[in-house]
Amino acid sequence: MAGKATSASGEFLAGCRGEAPLLLGVIPFGMIYGIAALAAGVPAWVAQLASAMVFAGAAQLVIVQMLAAGAGALPIALTSGLLNLRHVLYSASMAEYVRHLPRRWRLLLAYLLTDEAYAVAVLRYQRHAADTAQRDDGADLRHWYFFGAGFTLWAGWQLSTAAGLLFGATIPAEWELDFAVPLTFIALLTLLLRERAGRAAALVAGLGALAFAGLPYKLGLVAAILLGLLAGVWTVRRLERVKQESAA
Protein backbone atom coordinates (compact mmCIF):
# COMPACT_ATOMS: atom_id res chain seq x y z
CA MET A 1 0.00 0.00 0.00
CA ALA A 2 2.80 2.42 0.85
CA GLY A 3 4.31 1.86 -2.59
CA LYS A 4 1.07 2.86 -4.33
CA ALA A 5 0.75 6.11 -2.40
CA THR A 6 4.36 7.00 -3.17
CA SER A 7 3.91 6.61 -6.90
CA ALA A 8 0.70 8.69 -7.05
CA SER A 9 2.26 11.47 -4.98
CA GLY A 10 5.49 11.04 -6.95
CA GLU A 11 3.61 11.70 -10.19
CA PHE A 12 1.84 14.68 -8.58
CA LEU A 13 5.15 16.21 -7.46
CA ALA A 14 6.72 15.54 -10.86
CA GLY A 15 3.80 17.48 -12.38
CA CYS A 16 4.44 20.36 -9.98
CA ARG A 17 8.12 20.39 -10.97
CA GLY A 18 7.24 20.21 -14.68
CA GLU A 19 4.94 23.23 -14.38
CA ALA A 20 7.25 25.33 -12.19
CA PRO A 21 9.34 26.94 -14.99
CA LEU A 22 6.14 28.19 -16.67
CA LEU A 23 5.20 30.11 -13.53
CA LEU A 24 7.94 32.60 -14.39
CA GLY A 25 5.87 33.73 -17.37
CA VAL A 26 2.50 33.46 -15.59
CA ILE A 27 3.22 35.43 -12.40
CA PRO A 28 3.75 38.82 -14.19
CA PHE A 29 0.45 38.27 -16.04
CA GLY A 30 -1.37 37.59 -12.79
CA MET A 31 0.08 40.75 -11.28
CA ILE A 32 -0.75 42.86 -14.35
CA TYR A 33 -4.30 41.48 -14.20
CA GLY A 34 -4.67 42.37 -10.51
CA ILE A 35 -3.27 45.89 -11.01
CA ALA A 36 -5.39 46.55 -14.13
CA ALA A 37 -8.54 45.19 -12.43
CA LEU A 38 -8.18 47.73 -9.61
CA ALA A 39 -7.49 50.50 -12.17
CA ALA A 40 -10.71 49.53 -13.99
CA GLY A 41 -12.67 49.92 -10.76
CA VAL A 42 -13.20 46.21 -10.04
CA PRO A 43 -13.44 45.51 -6.28
CA ALA A 44 -10.44 43.46 -5.11
CA TRP A 45 -12.52 40.53 -3.86
CA VAL A 46 -14.36 40.30 -7.21
CA ALA A 47 -11.05 40.37 -9.11
CA GLN A 48 -9.69 37.56 -6.92
CA LEU A 49 -12.91 35.54 -7.27
CA ALA A 50 -12.69 35.94 -11.07
CA SER A 51 -9.26 34.27 -11.03
CA ALA A 52 -10.88 31.22 -9.42
CA MET A 53 -14.09 31.22 -11.50
CA VAL A 54 -12.77 32.05 -14.98
CA PHE A 55 -9.16 30.91 -14.44
CA ALA A 56 -8.03 32.00 -17.94
CA GLY A 57 -5.43 34.77 -18.05
CA ALA A 58 -6.00 36.19 -21.53
CA ALA A 59 -9.80 36.29 -21.07
CA GLN A 60 -9.47 37.97 -17.67
CA LEU A 61 -7.20 40.65 -19.17
CA VAL A 62 -9.74 41.15 -21.97
CA ILE A 63 -12.58 41.52 -19.45
CA VAL A 64 -10.62 44.12 -17.47
CA GLN A 65 -9.57 46.02 -20.60
CA MET A 66 -13.18 46.16 -21.84
CA LEU A 67 -14.50 47.20 -18.41
CA ALA A 68 -11.99 50.05 -18.36
CA ALA A 69 -13.25 51.15 -21.80
CA GLY A 70 -16.84 51.18 -20.55
CA ALA A 71 -18.09 48.10 -22.44
CA GLY A 72 -21.43 46.45 -21.62
CA ALA A 73 -21.84 42.98 -20.11
CA LEU A 74 -23.02 41.33 -23.34
CA PRO A 75 -20.05 42.37 -25.55
CA ILE A 76 -17.66 41.37 -22.75
CA ALA A 77 -19.31 37.95 -22.41
CA LEU A 78 -19.28 37.42 -26.20
CA THR A 79 -15.63 38.49 -26.62
CA SER A 80 -14.24 36.48 -23.71
CA GLY A 81 -16.53 33.57 -24.61
CA LEU A 82 -15.08 33.55 -28.14
CA LEU A 83 -11.49 33.91 -26.93
CA ASN A 84 -11.85 30.96 -24.55
CA LEU A 85 -13.27 28.69 -27.26
CA ARG A 86 -9.74 27.41 -27.88
CA HIS A 87 -10.05 25.35 -24.70
CA VAL A 88 -12.32 23.00 -26.67
CA LEU A 89 -9.22 22.16 -28.73
CA TYR A 90 -7.24 21.27 -25.59
CA SER A 91 -10.17 19.25 -24.31
CA ALA A 92 -10.34 17.31 -27.59
CA SER A 93 -6.59 16.74 -27.54
CA MET A 94 -6.70 15.39 -23.96
CA ALA A 95 -9.75 13.18 -24.53
CA GLU A 96 -7.88 10.03 -25.51
CA TYR A 97 -5.72 10.20 -22.36
CA VAL A 98 -8.37 10.93 -19.70
CA ARG A 99 -11.51 9.36 -21.22
CA HIS A 100 -11.19 6.25 -18.98
CA LEU A 101 -11.03 8.20 -15.70
CA PRO A 102 -13.99 8.48 -13.28
CA ARG A 103 -16.14 11.57 -13.77
CA ARG A 104 -14.85 13.34 -10.62
CA TRP A 105 -11.33 13.20 -12.05
CA ARG A 106 -12.47 14.50 -15.44
CA LEU A 107 -14.36 17.38 -13.78
CA LEU A 108 -11.25 18.30 -11.76
CA LEU A 109 -8.87 18.07 -14.71
CA ALA A 110 -11.29 20.05 -16.93
CA TYR A 111 -11.29 22.89 -14.38
CA LEU A 112 -7.46 22.88 -14.41
CA LEU A 113 -7.14 22.67 -18.21
CA THR A 114 -5.38 25.98 -19.01
CA ASP A 115 -2.95 26.75 -21.85
CA GLU A 116 0.06 26.22 -19.58
CA ALA A 117 -1.17 23.04 -17.84
CA TYR A 118 -2.12 21.57 -21.21
CA ALA A 119 1.32 22.29 -22.64
CA VAL A 120 3.09 20.44 -19.81
CA ALA A 121 0.62 17.57 -19.32
CA VAL A 122 0.26 16.69 -23.01
CA LEU A 123 4.06 16.30 -23.25
CA ARG A 124 4.00 13.87 -20.31
CA TYR A 125 1.27 11.86 -22.05
CA GLN A 126 2.93 11.88 -25.46
CA ARG A 127 6.58 11.40 -24.61
CA HIS A 128 6.52 8.90 -21.80
CA ALA A 129 5.13 5.46 -22.38
CA ALA A 130 2.36 4.54 -19.96
CA ASP A 131 4.50 1.87 -18.28
CA THR A 132 6.91 4.39 -16.72
CA ALA A 133 4.03 5.74 -14.62
CA GLN A 134 2.44 2.43 -13.74
CA ARG A 135 1.92 0.96 -10.33
CA ASP A 136 2.61 -2.69 -9.57
CA ASP A 137 -0.99 -3.54 -10.46
CA GLY A 138 -0.64 -1.92 -13.89
CA ALA A 139 -2.78 1.23 -13.39
CA ASP A 140 -1.85 4.39 -15.30
CA LEU A 141 -1.05 7.28 -12.91
CA ARG A 142 -0.28 10.05 -15.38
CA HIS A 143 -3.46 11.92 -14.43
CA TRP A 144 -1.70 12.66 -11.12
CA TYR A 145 1.02 14.41 -13.14
CA PHE A 146 -1.67 16.45 -14.96
CA PHE A 147 -3.24 17.27 -11.56
CA GLY A 148 0.14 18.38 -10.15
CA ALA A 149 0.84 20.62 -13.16
CA GLY A 150 -2.68 22.10 -13.11
CA PHE A 151 -2.66 22.66 -9.36
CA THR A 152 0.73 24.41 -9.49
CA LEU A 153 -0.49 26.79 -12.18
CA TRP A 154 -3.76 27.38 -10.28
CA ALA A 155 -1.90 28.26 -7.07
CA GLY A 156 0.53 30.50 -8.98
CA TRP A 157 -2.36 32.32 -10.69
CA GLN A 158 -4.31 32.91 -7.46
CA LEU A 159 -1.22 34.11 -5.56
CA SER A 160 0.01 36.41 -8.35
CA THR A 161 -3.51 37.89 -8.65
CA ALA A 162 -3.43 38.58 -4.91
CA ALA A 163 0.06 40.10 -5.22
CA GLY A 164 -1.14 42.37 -8.05
CA LEU A 165 -4.15 43.47 -6.00
CA LEU A 166 -1.98 44.25 -2.97
CA PHE A 167 0.69 46.00 -5.06
CA GLY A 168 -1.87 47.79 -7.25
CA ALA A 169 -3.56 49.38 -4.26
CA THR A 170 -0.34 51.17 -3.32
CA ILE A 171 0.80 52.58 -6.68
CA PRO A 172 -0.47 55.88 -8.12
CA ALA A 173 -2.46 56.00 -11.37
CA GLU A 174 0.26 58.18 -12.97
CA TRP A 175 2.40 55.06 -13.36
CA GLU A 176 -0.13 53.95 -16.02
CA LEU A 177 0.47 50.27 -15.29
CA ASP A 178 -2.89 49.53 -16.96
CA PHE A 179 -1.03 50.14 -20.26
CA ALA A 180 0.71 46.78 -19.64
CA VAL A 181 -2.53 45.08 -20.76
CA PRO A 182 -2.52 46.29 -24.41
CA LEU A 183 1.27 45.72 -24.40
CA THR A 184 0.58 42.10 -23.41
CA PHE A 185 -1.89 41.80 -26.30
CA ILE A 186 0.77 43.18 -28.69
CA ALA A 187 3.31 40.61 -27.47
CA LEU A 188 0.89 37.68 -27.78
CA LEU A 189 -0.38 38.90 -31.16
CA THR A 190 3.15 39.07 -32.61
CA LEU A 191 3.75 35.45 -31.58
CA LEU A 192 0.58 34.43 -33.44
CA LEU A 193 1.30 36.18 -36.74
CA ARG A 194 3.59 33.59 -38.27
CA GLU A 195 0.84 32.30 -40.60
CA ARG A 196 -0.66 34.27 -43.48
CA ALA A 197 -4.22 33.41 -42.42
CA GLY A 198 -3.55 34.66 -38.89
CA ARG A 199 -2.24 37.94 -40.30
CA ALA A 200 -5.37 38.38 -42.43
CA ALA A 201 -7.62 37.69 -39.41
CA ALA A 202 -5.67 40.20 -37.29
CA LEU A 203 -5.59 42.93 -39.95
CA VAL A 204 -9.33 42.74 -40.65
CA ALA A 205 -10.22 42.55 -36.94
CA GLY A 206 -7.94 45.51 -36.10
CA LEU A 207 -9.40 47.70 -38.87
CA GLY A 208 -12.89 46.52 -37.95
CA ALA A 209 -12.38 47.64 -34.35
CA LEU A 210 -11.75 51.18 -35.65
CA ALA A 211 -14.54 51.09 -38.25
CA PHE A 212 -17.16 49.95 -35.70
CA ALA A 213 -15.83 52.07 -32.82
CA GLY A 214 -19.06 54.04 -32.70
CA LEU A 215 -21.31 51.06 -31.91
CA PRO A 216 -22.71 51.16 -28.35
CA TYR A 217 -21.41 49.04 -25.46
CA LYS A 218 -18.25 48.17 -27.45
CA LEU A 219 -20.29 45.75 -29.59
CA GLY A 220 -18.01 46.89 -32.43
CA LEU A 221 -15.27 44.69 -30.94
CA VAL A 222 -17.44 41.59 -31.31
CA ALA A 223 -18.30 42.51 -34.92
CA ALA A 224 -14.60 43.15 -35.66
CA ILE A 225 -13.51 39.79 -34.22
CA LEU A 226 -16.21 37.91 -36.17
CA LEU A 227 -15.14 39.65 -39.42
CA GLY A 228 -11.52 38.76 -38.60
CA LEU A 229 -12.51 35.10 -38.18
CA LEU A 230 -14.24 35.16 -41.57
CA ALA A 231 -11.14 36.73 -43.14
CA GLY A 232 -8.94 34.00 -41.62
CA VAL A 233 -11.17 31.15 -42.80
CA TRP A 234 -11.50 32.72 -46.25
CA THR A 235 -7.70 33.16 -46.54
CA VAL A 236 -7.09 29.51 -45.63
CA ARG A 237 -9.62 28.39 -48.27
CA ARG A 238 -8.05 30.65 -50.90
CA LEU A 239 -4.52 29.46 -50.13
CA GLU A 240 -5.68 25.85 -50.39
CA ARG A 241 -7.36 26.53 -53.74
CA VAL A 242 -4.22 28.23 -55.10
CA LYS A 243 -2.17 25.23 -53.94
CA GLN A 244 -4.55 22.80 -55.64
CA GLU A 245 -4.55 24.79 -58.89
CA SER A 246 -0.76 25.00 -59.02
CA ALA A 247 -0.57 21.25 -58.32
CA ALA A 248 -3.02 20.47 -61.13
Place this chain on the structure above:
Amino acid sequence: MSTPILLALLVVVGILTFLYRYAMIGFFAKHALPGWLHALCRHIAPASFAALTASALFVHGGDVQFAFDTPRPWAALAAVIVAWRTRNVLATIAAGMATLYLLKFLLP
Protein backbone atom coordinates in the same frame (compact mmCIF):
# COMPACT_ATOMS: atom_id res chain seq x y z
CA MET B 1 -20.88 48.36 -14.31
CA SER B 2 -22.47 47.55 -10.95
CA THR B 3 -20.91 44.80 -8.84
CA PRO B 4 -23.91 42.37 -9.06
CA ILE B 5 -23.93 42.59 -12.87
CA LEU B 6 -20.15 42.15 -12.98
CA LEU B 7 -20.43 39.08 -10.74
CA ALA B 8 -23.18 37.61 -12.95
CA LEU B 9 -20.99 38.25 -16.01
CA LEU B 10 -18.03 36.47 -14.38
CA VAL B 11 -20.20 33.50 -13.37
CA VAL B 12 -21.46 33.18 -16.97
CA VAL B 13 -17.94 33.40 -18.47
CA GLY B 14 -16.64 30.99 -15.80
CA ILE B 15 -19.34 28.38 -16.49
CA LEU B 16 -18.88 28.78 -20.25
CA THR B 17 -15.11 28.32 -19.94
CA PHE B 18 -15.55 25.24 -17.77
CA LEU B 19 -18.03 23.76 -20.29
CA TYR B 20 -15.47 24.30 -23.09
CA ARG B 21 -12.82 22.54 -21.03
CA TYR B 22 -15.12 19.66 -20.07
CA ALA B 23 -16.82 19.31 -23.48
CA MET B 24 -14.55 16.80 -25.22
CA ILE B 25 -13.41 14.86 -22.13
CA GLY B 26 -16.92 14.72 -20.63
CA PHE B 27 -20.00 15.29 -22.81
CA PHE B 28 -18.50 14.29 -26.16
CA ALA B 29 -15.64 12.06 -24.98
CA LYS B 30 -16.34 9.52 -27.73
CA HIS B 31 -16.71 12.09 -30.52
CA ALA B 32 -14.19 13.89 -32.72
CA LEU B 33 -14.06 17.68 -32.86
CA PRO B 34 -15.90 19.03 -35.96
CA GLY B 35 -13.50 20.27 -38.65
CA TRP B 36 -15.08 23.73 -38.96
CA LEU B 37 -14.64 24.36 -35.23
CA HIS B 38 -10.99 23.37 -35.46
CA ALA B 39 -10.51 25.69 -38.45
CA LEU B 40 -12.22 28.59 -36.66
CA CYS B 41 -10.27 28.23 -33.41
CA ARG B 42 -6.87 29.04 -34.90
CA HIS B 43 -8.03 32.53 -35.92
CA ILE B 44 -9.77 33.49 -32.68
CA ALA B 45 -6.69 34.60 -30.74
CA PRO B 46 -5.08 36.77 -33.48
CA ALA B 47 -8.44 38.40 -34.33
CA SER B 48 -9.29 39.10 -30.65
CA PHE B 49 -5.89 40.52 -29.68
CA ALA B 50 -5.71 42.70 -32.83
CA ALA B 51 -9.21 44.15 -32.28
CA LEU B 52 -8.50 44.83 -28.59
CA THR B 53 -5.09 46.40 -29.27
CA ALA B 54 -6.45 48.68 -32.01
CA SER B 55 -9.35 49.67 -29.75
CA ALA B 56 -7.15 50.28 -26.69
CA LEU B 57 -4.77 52.50 -28.66
CA PHE B 58 -7.04 54.47 -30.96
CA VAL B 59 -10.63 54.40 -29.65
CA HIS B 60 -11.50 56.89 -26.92
CA GLY B 61 -15.10 56.98 -25.75
CA GLY B 62 -16.56 55.76 -29.06
CA ASP B 63 -14.43 58.04 -31.26
CA VAL B 64 -11.38 57.04 -33.30
CA GLN B 65 -8.47 59.31 -32.42
CA PHE B 66 -4.95 58.89 -33.74
CA ALA B 67 -3.32 60.84 -30.92
CA PHE B 68 0.27 60.78 -32.16
CA ASP B 69 1.12 63.77 -29.95
CA THR B 70 0.67 61.54 -26.86
CA PRO B 71 3.15 58.88 -25.63
CA ARG B 72 1.00 55.72 -25.85
CA PRO B 73 0.95 55.09 -29.65
CA TRP B 74 4.75 55.50 -29.77
CA ALA B 75 5.26 53.27 -26.74
CA ALA B 76 3.09 50.66 -28.49
CA LEU B 77 5.22 51.01 -31.64
CA ALA B 78 8.39 50.38 -29.60
CA ALA B 79 6.69 47.29 -28.11
CA VAL B 80 5.79 46.01 -31.60
CA ILE B 81 9.42 46.36 -32.74
CA VAL B 82 10.77 44.58 -29.65
CA ALA B 83 8.10 41.86 -29.93
CA TRP B 84 9.02 41.32 -33.58
CA ARG B 85 12.77 41.15 -32.88
CA THR B 86 12.83 39.17 -29.61
CA ARG B 87 9.52 37.20 -29.57
CA ASN B 88 9.76 37.68 -25.79
CA VAL B 89 6.59 38.72 -23.97
CA LEU B 90 8.24 40.23 -20.88
CA ALA B 91 10.82 42.15 -22.95
CA THR B 92 7.93 43.54 -25.03
CA ILE B 93 6.03 44.79 -21.97
CA ALA B 94 9.22 46.23 -20.46
CA ALA B 95 10.13 48.07 -23.70
CA GLY B 96 6.62 49.53 -24.01
CA MET B 97 6.50 50.75 -20.41
CA ALA B 98 10.06 52.14 -20.58
CA THR B 99 9.23 54.08 -23.78
CA LEU B 100 6.02 55.39 -22.17
CA TYR B 101 7.91 56.69 -19.13
CA LEU B 102 10.71 58.16 -21.25
CA LEU B 103 8.25 60.07 -23.48
CA LYS B 104 6.20 61.24 -20.50
CA PHE B 105 9.45 62.59 -19.04
CA LEU B 106 10.60 64.24 -22.29
CA LEU B 107 7.27 65.63 -23.53
CA PRO B 108 5.89 68.63 -21.67
